Amino acid sequence: MADIAAPVVGPSAAARLRGMVGPVVFVVVLLALWKLAVTAFAVPPYIMPPPEAAWTAFLKEADKIGYALFFTLRNAAAGLLVAFVLAIVLAAIFVSSRKVTHAVLPIVIGLRTAPVLAIAPILIMIFGRGIGTAIAVVVIVSFFPIMVNAMKGFSSTRKNALELMHVLGAGWFKTFIKVRLPFALPFIFAGLRSAATSAILSAMLAEWLSGAPGLGTLILDASSYRKTGLLWAAVIVSMIMAYTIYWLTTAVEKRLTAWRN
Incomplete structure:
Protein backbone atom coordinates (compact mmCIF):
# COMPACT_ATOMS: atom_id res chain seq x y z
CA MET A 1 0.00 0.00 0.00
CA PRO A 44 24.46 58.01 -1.36
CA PRO A 45 22.24 56.47 1.33
CA TYR A 46 19.71 59.29 0.99
CA ILE A 47 19.07 58.12 -2.60
CA MET A 48 19.29 54.34 -2.25
CA PRO A 49 20.34 52.70 1.02
CA PRO A 50 21.91 49.23 1.06
CA PRO A 51 19.60 46.22 1.58
CA GLU A 52 20.61 45.83 5.22
CA ALA A 53 19.47 49.41 5.96
CA ALA A 54 16.03 48.64 4.54
CA TRP A 55 15.90 45.43 6.59
CA THR A 56 16.89 47.32 9.76
CA ALA A 57 14.21 49.92 9.10
CA PHE A 58 11.67 47.15 8.55
CA LEU A 59 12.49 45.54 11.90
CA LYS A 60 12.47 48.88 13.68
CA GLU A 61 9.24 50.17 12.11
CA ALA A 62 7.44 46.82 11.73
CA ASP A 63 4.40 48.05 13.66
CA LYS A 64 4.07 51.18 11.55
CA ILE A 65 4.49 49.24 8.29
CA GLY A 66 2.00 46.59 9.40
CA TYR A 67 -0.54 49.26 10.35
CA ALA A 68 -0.17 50.96 6.96
CA LEU A 69 -0.28 47.62 5.14
CA PHE A 70 -3.59 46.76 6.80
CA PHE A 71 -5.27 49.89 5.43
CA THR A 72 -3.80 49.41 1.95
CA LEU A 73 -4.91 45.78 1.78
CA ARG A 74 -8.36 46.71 3.07
CA ASN A 75 -8.77 49.43 0.46
CA ALA A 76 -7.41 47.25 -2.33
CA ALA A 77 -9.57 44.25 -1.40
CA ALA A 78 -12.76 46.32 -1.11
CA GLY A 79 -12.09 48.10 -4.40
CA LEU A 80 -11.19 44.88 -6.17
CA LEU A 81 -14.38 43.20 -4.95
CA VAL A 82 -16.53 46.08 -6.23
CA ALA A 83 -14.59 46.11 -9.52
CA PHE A 84 -15.02 42.34 -9.95
CA VAL A 85 -18.79 42.40 -9.40
CA LEU A 86 -19.22 45.46 -11.65
CA ALA A 87 -17.05 43.95 -14.39
CA ILE A 88 -18.86 40.59 -14.41
CA VAL A 89 -22.30 42.23 -14.47
CA LEU A 90 -21.35 44.61 -17.29
CA ALA A 91 -19.67 41.83 -19.29
CA ALA A 92 -22.76 39.62 -18.96
CA ILE A 93 -25.03 42.49 -20.08
CA PHE A 94 -22.79 43.41 -23.01
CA VAL A 95 -22.63 39.81 -24.25
CA SER A 96 -26.40 39.45 -23.99
CA SER A 97 -27.39 42.69 -25.74
CA ARG A 98 -25.61 44.38 -28.63
CA LYS A 99 -27.76 47.50 -28.32
CA VAL A 100 -26.67 47.99 -24.71
CA THR A 101 -23.06 47.33 -25.75
CA HIS A 102 -23.14 50.05 -28.42
CA ALA A 103 -24.81 52.49 -26.03
CA VAL A 104 -22.86 51.92 -22.80
CA LEU A 105 -19.44 50.50 -23.77
CA PRO A 106 -18.11 53.80 -25.21
CA ILE A 107 -18.97 55.49 -21.89
CA VAL A 108 -17.13 52.77 -19.97
CA ILE A 109 -14.09 53.09 -22.23
CA GLY A 110 -14.12 56.87 -21.85
CA LEU A 111 -14.22 56.55 -18.07
CA ARG A 112 -11.32 54.09 -18.14
CA THR A 113 -9.14 56.30 -20.36
CA ALA A 114 -9.50 59.31 -18.05
CA PRO A 115 -6.23 59.81 -16.14
CA VAL A 116 -6.66 58.97 -12.47
CA LEU A 117 -4.50 61.92 -11.46
CA ALA A 118 -6.80 64.26 -13.37
CA ILE A 119 -10.02 63.04 -11.77
CA ALA A 120 -8.56 62.38 -8.31
CA PRO A 121 -9.52 65.87 -6.97
CA ILE A 122 -13.11 65.23 -8.09
CA LEU A 123 -13.13 61.83 -6.37
CA ILE A 124 -11.76 63.38 -3.17
CA MET A 125 -14.51 66.02 -3.22
CA ILE A 126 -17.17 63.33 -3.72
CA PHE A 127 -15.92 60.56 -1.42
CA GLY A 128 -13.72 62.50 1.02
CA ARG A 129 -10.23 61.71 2.23
CA GLY A 130 -10.83 58.14 3.31
CA ILE A 131 -11.65 54.66 2.14
CA GLY A 132 -14.24 55.91 -0.37
CA THR A 133 -11.67 57.60 -2.60
CA ALA A 134 -9.32 54.61 -2.40
CA ILE A 135 -12.10 52.21 -3.41
CA ALA A 136 -13.14 54.47 -6.29
CA VAL A 137 -9.58 54.67 -7.64
CA VAL A 138 -9.08 50.89 -7.35
CA VAL A 139 -12.40 50.27 -9.15
CA ILE A 140 -11.53 52.63 -12.01
CA VAL A 141 -8.11 51.01 -12.50
CA SER A 142 -9.13 47.37 -11.95
CA PHE A 143 -12.55 46.76 -13.46
CA PHE A 144 -11.65 47.23 -17.15
CA PRO A 145 -9.21 44.30 -17.62
CA ILE A 146 -11.62 42.00 -15.77
CA MET A 147 -14.55 43.15 -17.89
CA VAL A 148 -12.73 42.79 -21.22
CA ASN A 149 -11.50 39.29 -20.41
CA ALA A 150 -14.90 38.28 -19.04
CA MET A 151 -16.59 39.43 -22.25
CA LYS A 152 -14.14 37.35 -24.26
CA GLY A 153 -14.74 34.37 -22.00
CA PHE A 154 -18.53 34.62 -22.12
CA SER A 155 -18.36 34.84 -25.92
CA SER A 156 -16.12 31.77 -26.18
CA THR A 157 -18.72 29.36 -24.81
CA ARG A 158 -19.17 26.32 -27.05
CA LYS A 159 -22.27 26.52 -29.21
CA ASN A 160 -23.20 22.89 -28.62
CA ALA A 161 -23.29 23.54 -24.86
CA LEU A 162 -25.59 26.53 -25.36
CA GLU A 163 -27.81 24.55 -27.71
CA LEU A 164 -28.02 21.73 -25.15
CA MET A 165 -29.15 24.15 -22.44
CA HIS A 166 -31.73 25.58 -24.86
CA VAL A 167 -33.07 22.10 -25.64
CA LEU A 168 -33.32 21.36 -21.91
CA GLY A 169 -35.41 24.50 -21.47
CA ALA A 170 -32.90 26.36 -19.31
CA GLY A 171 -33.39 30.10 -19.00
CA TRP A 172 -30.78 32.82 -19.50
CA PHE A 173 -29.69 32.94 -15.86
CA LYS A 174 -29.27 29.18 -15.48
CA THR A 175 -27.40 28.99 -18.80
CA PHE A 176 -25.12 31.78 -17.62
CA ILE A 177 -24.37 30.11 -14.26
CA LYS A 178 -24.05 26.55 -15.56
CA VAL A 179 -22.31 27.12 -18.90
CA ARG A 180 -21.06 30.62 -19.71
CA LEU A 181 -19.46 31.35 -16.34
CA PRO A 182 -17.52 28.04 -16.03
CA PHE A 183 -16.22 28.37 -19.60
CA ALA A 184 -15.15 31.96 -18.94
CA LEU A 185 -13.24 31.28 -15.71
CA PRO A 186 -9.74 31.12 -17.32
CA PHE A 187 -10.38 34.44 -19.08
CA ILE A 188 -11.81 36.04 -15.93
CA PHE A 189 -8.82 34.98 -13.86
CA ALA A 190 -6.45 36.32 -16.53
CA GLY A 191 -8.03 39.73 -16.08
CA LEU A 192 -8.22 39.30 -12.31
CA ARG A 193 -4.48 38.60 -12.06
CA SER A 194 -3.72 41.82 -13.89
CA ALA A 195 -6.24 43.79 -11.85
CA ALA A 196 -5.21 42.31 -8.49
CA THR A 197 -1.57 43.33 -8.85
CA SER A 198 -2.50 46.86 -9.92
CA ALA A 199 -5.03 47.15 -7.08
CA ILE A 200 -2.23 47.56 -4.52
CA LEU A 201 -0.58 50.28 -6.59
CA SER A 202 -3.85 52.13 -7.22
CA ALA A 203 -4.77 51.96 -3.51
CA MET A 204 -1.36 53.41 -2.63
CA LEU A 205 -1.85 56.13 -5.24
CA ALA A 206 -5.20 57.06 -3.72
CA GLU A 207 -3.63 57.21 -0.25
CA TRP A 208 -0.82 59.33 -1.61
CA LEU A 209 -3.26 61.82 -3.16
CA SER A 210 -5.82 61.92 -0.35
CA GLY A 211 -3.52 61.57 2.67
CA ALA A 212 -5.49 58.58 3.99
CA PRO A 213 -3.50 56.07 6.11
CA GLY A 214 -1.72 53.34 4.18
CA LEU A 215 1.53 52.41 2.48
CA GLY A 216 1.18 55.28 0.00
CA THR A 217 1.07 57.87 2.77
CA LEU A 218 3.83 56.08 4.67
CA ILE A 219 6.12 56.21 1.63
CA LEU A 220 5.32 59.89 1.07
CA ASP A 221 6.03 60.74 4.73
CA ALA A 222 9.24 58.71 4.73
CA SER A 223 10.39 60.55 1.62
CA SER A 224 9.56 63.94 3.16
CA TYR A 225 11.54 63.17 6.32
CA ARG A 226 14.42 61.56 4.37
CA LYS A 227 13.86 58.16 6.00
CA THR A 228 15.10 56.27 2.98
CA GLY A 229 15.43 52.98 4.83
CA LEU A 230 11.77 53.07 5.83
CA LEU A 231 10.81 54.23 2.34
CA TRP A 232 12.52 51.30 0.64
CA ALA A 233 11.23 48.86 3.24
CA ALA A 234 7.66 49.99 2.51
CA VAL A 235 8.24 49.75 -1.24
CA ILE A 236 9.57 46.19 -0.91
CA VAL A 237 6.60 45.21 1.28
CA SER A 238 4.20 46.52 -1.37
CA MET A 239 6.01 44.51 -4.06
CA ILE A 240 5.87 41.36 -1.94
CA MET A 241 2.15 41.84 -1.34
CA ALA A 242 1.48 42.37 -5.05
CA TYR A 243 3.33 39.14 -5.87
CA THR A 244 1.52 37.29 -3.08
CA ILE A 245 -1.86 38.39 -4.41
CA TYR A 246 -0.85 37.30 -7.91
CA TRP A 247 0.22 33.90 -6.58
CA LEU A 248 -3.00 33.46 -4.59
CA THR A 249 -5.09 34.36 -7.63
CA THR A 250 -3.23 31.78 -9.71
CA ALA A 251 -3.72 29.12 -7.02
CA VAL A 252 -7.45 29.80 -6.80
CA GLU A 253 -7.71 29.63 -10.59
CA LYS A 254 -6.03 26.23 -10.68
CA ARG A 255 -8.39 24.99 -7.99
CA LEU A 256 -11.57 26.24 -9.67
CA THR A 257 -10.61 25.21 -13.21
CA ALA A 258 -9.21 21.75 -12.40
CA TRP A 259 -12.35 20.20 -13.93
CA ARG A 260 -11.29 21.42 -17.40
CA ASN A 261 -8.35 19.00 -17.36
Missing part, protein backbone atom coordinates in the same frame (compact mmCIF):
# COMPACT_ATOMS: atom_id res chain seq x y z
CA ALA A 2 2.80 2.43 0.91
CA ASP A 3 4.57 1.71 -2.37
CA ILE A 4 1.44 2.57 -4.30
CA ALA A 5 0.76 5.82 -2.43
CA ALA A 6 4.31 7.17 -2.55
CA PRO A 7 4.43 8.13 -6.24
CA VAL A 8 1.21 10.14 -5.83
CA VAL A 9 2.55 12.37 -3.02
CA GLY A 10 6.12 12.71 -4.28
CA PRO A 11 5.59 14.60 -7.55
CA SER A 12 3.18 17.04 -5.90
CA ALA A 13 5.66 17.98 -3.18
CA ALA A 14 8.48 18.16 -5.71
CA ALA A 15 6.38 20.42 -7.92
CA ARG A 16 5.76 22.78 -5.00
CA LEU A 17 9.48 22.94 -4.22
CA ARG A 18 10.33 23.63 -7.86
CA GLY A 19 7.75 26.41 -7.87
CA MET A 20 9.40 28.03 -4.85
CA VAL A 21 12.95 27.85 -6.22
CA GLY A 22 12.37 30.42 -8.95
CA PRO A 23 11.06 33.26 -6.73
CA VAL A 24 13.72 32.60 -4.06
CA VAL A 25 16.55 32.71 -6.61
CA PHE A 26 15.08 35.87 -8.13
CA VAL A 27 14.97 37.62 -4.73
CA VAL A 28 18.55 36.56 -3.89
CA VAL A 29 19.85 37.79 -7.26
CA LEU A 30 17.91 41.05 -6.91
CA LEU A 31 19.34 41.70 -3.43
CA ALA A 32 22.85 40.90 -4.67
CA LEU A 33 22.49 43.32 -7.59
CA TRP A 34 21.10 45.96 -5.25
CA LYS A 35 24.05 45.62 -2.90
CA LEU A 36 26.53 45.54 -5.80
CA ALA A 37 25.07 48.65 -7.41
CA VAL A 38 25.09 50.63 -4.17
CA THR A 39 28.68 49.63 -3.43
CA ALA A 40 30.14 49.88 -6.93
CA PHE A 41 28.64 53.26 -7.79
CA ALA A 42 28.90 54.68 -4.25
CA VAL A 43 25.22 55.63 -4.25
Whole structure:
Protein backbone atom coordinates (compact mmCIF):
# COMPACT_ATOMS: atom_id res chain seq x y z
CA MET A 1 0.00 0.00 0.00
CA ALA A 2 2.80 2.43 0.91
CA ASP A 3 4.57 1.71 -2.37
CA ILE A 4 1.44 2.57 -4.30
CA ALA A 5 0.76 5.82 -2.43
CA ALA A 6 4.31 7.17 -2.55
CA PRO A 7 4.43 8.13 -6.24
CA VAL A 8 1.21 10.14 -5.83
CA VAL A 9 2.55 12.37 -3.02
CA GLY A 10 6.12 12.71 -4.28
CA PRO A 11 5.59 14.60 -7.55
CA SER A 12 3.18 17.04 -5.90
CA ALA A 13 5.66 17.98 -3.18
CA ALA A 14 8.48 18.16 -5.71
CA ALA A 15 6.38 20.42 -7.92
CA ARG A 16 5.76 22.78 -5.00
CA LEU A 17 9.48 22.94 -4.22
CA ARG A 18 10.33 23.63 -7.86
CA GLY A 19 7.75 26.41 -7.87
CA MET A 20 9.40 28.03 -4.85
CA VAL A 21 12.95 27.85 -6.22
CA GLY A 22 12.37 30.42 -8.95
CA PRO A 23 11.06 33.26 -6.73
CA VAL A 24 13.72 32.60 -4.06
CA VAL A 25 16.55 32.71 -6.61
CA PHE A 26 15.08 35.87 -8.13
CA VAL A 27 14.97 37.62 -4.73
CA VAL A 28 18.55 36.56 -3.89
CA VAL A 29 19.85 37.79 -7.26
CA LEU A 30 17.91 41.05 -6.91
CA LEU A 31 19.34 41.70 -3.43
CA ALA A 32 22.85 40.90 -4.67
CA LEU A 33 22.49 43.32 -7.59
CA TRP A 34 21.10 45.96 -5.25
CA LYS A 35 24.05 45.62 -2.90
CA LEU A 36 26.53 45.54 -5.80
CA ALA A 37 25.07 48.65 -7.41
CA VAL A 38 25.09 50.63 -4.17
CA THR A 39 28.68 49.63 -3.43
CA ALA A 40 30.14 49.88 -6.93
CA PHE A 41 28.64 53.26 -7.79
CA ALA A 42 28.90 54.68 -4.25
CA VAL A 43 25.22 55.63 -4.25
CA PRO A 44 24.46 58.01 -1.36
CA PRO A 45 22.24 56.47 1.33
CA TYR A 46 19.71 59.29 0.99
CA ILE A 47 19.07 58.12 -2.60
CA MET A 48 19.29 54.34 -2.25
CA PRO A 49 20.34 52.70 1.02
CA PRO A 50 21.91 49.23 1.06
CA PRO A 51 19.60 46.22 1.58
CA GLU A 52 20.61 45.83 5.22
CA ALA A 53 19.47 49.41 5.96
CA ALA A 54 16.03 48.64 4.54
CA TRP A 55 15.90 45.43 6.59
CA THR A 56 16.89 47.32 9.76
CA ALA A 57 14.21 49.92 9.10
CA PHE A 58 11.67 47.15 8.55
CA LEU A 59 12.49 45.54 11.90
CA LYS A 60 12.47 48.88 13.68
CA GLU A 61 9.24 50.17 12.11
CA ALA A 62 7.44 46.82 11.73
CA ASP A 63 4.40 48.05 13.66
CA LYS A 64 4.07 51.18 11.55
CA ILE A 65 4.49 49.24 8.29
CA GLY A 66 2.00 46.59 9.40
CA TYR A 67 -0.54 49.26 10.35
CA ALA A 68 -0.17 50.96 6.96
CA LEU A 69 -0.28 47.62 5.14
CA PHE A 70 -3.59 46.76 6.80
CA PHE A 71 -5.27 49.89 5.43
CA THR A 72 -3.80 49.41 1.95
CA LEU A 73 -4.91 45.78 1.78
CA ARG A 74 -8.36 46.71 3.07
CA ASN A 75 -8.77 49.43 0.46
CA ALA A 76 -7.41 47.25 -2.33
CA ALA A 77 -9.57 44.25 -1.40
CA ALA A 78 -12.76 46.32 -1.11
CA GLY A 79 -12.09 48.10 -4.40
CA LEU A 80 -11.19 44.88 -6.17
CA LEU A 81 -14.38 43.20 -4.95
CA VAL A 82 -16.53 46.08 -6.23
CA ALA A 83 -14.59 46.11 -9.52
CA PHE A 84 -15.02 42.34 -9.95
CA VAL A 85 -18.79 42.40 -9.40
CA LEU A 86 -19.22 45.46 -11.65
CA ALA A 87 -17.05 43.95 -14.39
CA ILE A 88 -18.86 40.59 -14.41
CA VAL A 89 -22.30 42.23 -14.47
CA LEU A 90 -21.35 44.61 -17.29
CA ALA A 91 -19.67 41.83 -19.29
CA ALA A 92 -22.76 39.62 -18.96
CA ILE A 93 -25.03 42.49 -20.08
CA PHE A 94 -22.79 43.41 -23.01
CA VAL A 95 -22.63 39.81 -24.25
CA SER A 96 -26.40 39.45 -23.99
CA SER A 97 -27.39 42.69 -25.74
CA ARG A 98 -25.61 44.38 -28.63
CA LYS A 99 -27.76 47.50 -28.32
CA VAL A 100 -26.67 47.99 -24.71
CA THR A 101 -23.06 47.33 -25.75
CA HIS A 102 -23.14 50.05 -28.42
CA ALA A 103 -24.81 52.49 -26.03
CA VAL A 104 -22.86 51.92 -22.80
CA LEU A 105 -19.44 50.50 -23.77
CA PRO A 106 -18.11 53.80 -25.21
CA ILE A 107 -18.97 55.49 -21.89
CA VAL A 108 -17.13 52.77 -19.97
CA ILE A 109 -14.09 53.09 -22.23
CA GLY A 110 -14.12 56.87 -21.85
CA LEU A 111 -14.22 56.55 -18.07
CA ARG A 112 -11.32 54.09 -18.14
CA THR A 113 -9.14 56.30 -20.36
CA ALA A 114 -9.50 59.31 -18.05
CA PRO A 115 -6.23 59.81 -16.14
CA VAL A 116 -6.66 58.97 -12.47
CA LEU A 117 -4.50 61.92 -11.46
CA ALA A 118 -6.80 64.26 -13.37
CA ILE A 119 -10.02 63.04 -11.77
CA ALA A 120 -8.56 62.38 -8.31
CA PRO A 121 -9.52 65.87 -6.97
CA ILE A 122 -13.11 65.23 -8.09
CA LEU A 123 -13.13 61.83 -6.37
CA ILE A 124 -11.76 63.38 -3.17
CA MET A 125 -14.51 66.02 -3.22
CA ILE A 126 -17.17 63.33 -3.72
CA PHE A 127 -15.92 60.56 -1.42
CA GLY A 128 -13.72 62.50 1.02
CA ARG A 129 -10.23 61.71 2.23
CA GLY A 130 -10.83 58.14 3.31
CA ILE A 131 -11.65 54.66 2.14
CA GLY A 132 -14.24 55.91 -0.37
CA THR A 133 -11.67 57.60 -2.60
CA ALA A 134 -9.32 54.61 -2.40
CA ILE A 135 -12.10 52.21 -3.41
CA ALA A 136 -13.14 54.47 -6.29
CA VAL A 137 -9.58 54.67 -7.64
CA VAL A 138 -9.08 50.89 -7.35
CA VAL A 139 -12.40 50.27 -9.15
CA ILE A 140 -11.53 52.63 -12.01
CA VAL A 141 -8.11 51.01 -12.50
CA SER A 142 -9.13 47.37 -11.95
CA PHE A 143 -12.55 46.76 -13.46
CA PHE A 144 -11.65 47.23 -17.15
CA PRO A 145 -9.21 44.30 -17.62
CA ILE A 146 -11.62 42.00 -15.77
CA MET A 147 -14.55 43.15 -17.89
CA VAL A 148 -12.73 42.79 -21.22
CA ASN A 149 -11.50 39.29 -20.41
CA ALA A 150 -14.90 38.28 -19.04
CA MET A 151 -16.59 39.43 -22.25
CA LYS A 152 -14.14 37.35 -24.26
CA GLY A 153 -14.74 34.37 -22.00
CA PHE A 154 -18.53 34.62 -22.12
CA SER A 155 -18.36 34.84 -25.92
CA SER A 156 -16.12 31.77 -26.18
CA THR A 157 -18.72 29.36 -24.81
CA ARG A 158 -19.17 26.32 -27.05
CA LYS A 159 -22.27 26.52 -29.21
CA ASN A 160 -23.20 22.89 -28.62
CA ALA A 161 -23.29 23.54 -24.86
CA LEU A 162 -25.59 26.53 -25.36
CA GLU A 163 -27.81 24.55 -27.71
CA LEU A 164 -28.02 21.73 -25.15
CA MET A 165 -29.15 24.15 -22.44
CA HIS A 166 -31.73 25.58 -24.86
CA VAL A 167 -33.07 22.10 -25.64
CA LEU A 168 -33.32 21.36 -21.91
CA GLY A 169 -35.41 24.50 -21.47
CA ALA A 170 -32.90 26.36 -19.31
CA GLY A 171 -33.39 30.10 -19.00
CA TRP A 172 -30.78 32.82 -19.50
CA PHE A 173 -29.69 32.94 -15.86
CA LYS A 174 -29.27 29.18 -15.48
CA THR A 175 -27.40 28.99 -18.80
CA PHE A 176 -25.12 31.78 -17.62
CA ILE A 177 -24.37 30.11 -14.26
CA LYS A 178 -24.05 26.55 -15.56
CA VAL A 179 -22.31 27.12 -18.90
CA ARG A 180 -21.06 30.62 -19.71
CA LEU A 181 -19.46 31.35 -16.34
CA PRO A 182 -17.52 28.04 -16.03
CA PHE A 183 -16.22 28.37 -19.60
CA ALA A 184 -15.15 31.96 -18.94
CA LEU A 185 -13.24 31.28 -15.71
CA PRO A 186 -9.74 31.12 -17.32
CA PHE A 187 -10.38 34.44 -19.08
CA ILE A 188 -11.81 36.04 -15.93
CA PHE A 189 -8.82 34.98 -13.86
CA ALA A 190 -6.45 36.32 -16.53
CA GLY A 191 -8.03 39.73 -16.08
CA LEU A 192 -8.22 39.30 -12.31
CA ARG A 193 -4.48 38.60 -12.06
CA SER A 194 -3.72 41.82 -13.89
CA ALA A 195 -6.24 43.79 -11.85
CA ALA A 196 -5.21 42.31 -8.49
CA THR A 197 -1.57 43.33 -8.85
CA SER A 198 -2.50 46.86 -9.92
CA ALA A 199 -5.03 47.15 -7.08
CA ILE A 200 -2.23 47.56 -4.52
CA LEU A 201 -0.58 50.28 -6.59
CA SER A 202 -3.85 52.13 -7.22
CA ALA A 203 -4.77 51.96 -3.51
CA MET A 204 -1.36 53.41 -2.63
CA LEU A 205 -1.85 56.13 -5.24
CA ALA A 206 -5.20 57.06 -3.72
CA GLU A 207 -3.63 57.21 -0.25
CA TRP A 208 -0.82 59.33 -1.61
CA LEU A 209 -3.26 61.82 -3.16
CA SER A 210 -5.82 61.92 -0.35
CA GLY A 211 -3.52 61.57 2.67
CA ALA A 212 -5.49 58.58 3.99
CA PRO A 213 -3.50 56.07 6.11
CA GLY A 214 -1.72 53.34 4.18
CA LEU A 215 1.53 52.41 2.48
CA GLY A 216 1.18 55.28 0.00
CA THR A 217 1.07 57.87 2.77
CA LEU A 218 3.83 56.08 4.67
CA ILE A 219 6.12 56.21 1.63
CA LEU A 220 5.32 59.89 1.07
CA ASP A 221 6.03 60.74 4.73
CA ALA A 222 9.24 58.71 4.73
CA SER A 223 10.39 60.55 1.62
CA SER A 224 9.56 63.94 3.16
CA TYR A 225 11.54 63.17 6.32
CA ARG A 226 14.42 61.56 4.37
CA LYS A 227 13.86 58.16 6.00
CA THR A 228 15.10 56.27 2.98
CA GLY A 229 15.43 52.98 4.83
CA LEU A 230 11.77 53.07 5.83
CA LEU A 231 10.81 54.23 2.34
CA TRP A 232 12.52 51.30 0.64
CA ALA A 233 11.23 48.86 3.24
CA ALA A 234 7.66 49.99 2.51
CA VAL A 235 8.24 49.75 -1.24
CA ILE A 236 9.57 46.19 -0.91
CA VAL A 237 6.60 45.21 1.28
CA SER A 238 4.20 46.52 -1.37
CA MET A 239 6.01 44.51 -4.06
CA ILE A 240 5.87 41.36 -1.94
CA MET A 241 2.15 41.84 -1.34
CA ALA A 242 1.48 42.37 -5.05
CA TYR A 243 3.33 39.14 -5.87
CA THR A 244 1.52 37.29 -3.08
CA ILE A 245 -1.86 38.39 -4.41
CA TYR A 246 -0.85 37.30 -7.91
CA TRP A 247 0.22 33.90 -6.58
CA LEU A 248 -3.00 33.46 -4.59
CA THR A 249 -5.09 34.36 -7.63
CA THR A 250 -3.23 31.78 -9.71
CA ALA A 251 -3.72 29.12 -7.02
CA VAL A 252 -7.45 29.80 -6.80
CA GLU A 253 -7.71 29.63 -10.59
CA LYS A 254 -6.03 26.23 -10.68
CA ARG A 255 -8.39 24.99 -7.99
CA LEU A 256 -11.57 26.24 -9.67
CA THR A 257 -10.61 25.21 -13.21
CA ALA A 258 -9.21 21.75 -12.40
CA TRP A 259 -12.35 20.20 -13.93
CA ARG A 260 -11.29 21.42 -17.40
CA ASN A 261 -8.35 19.00 -17.36
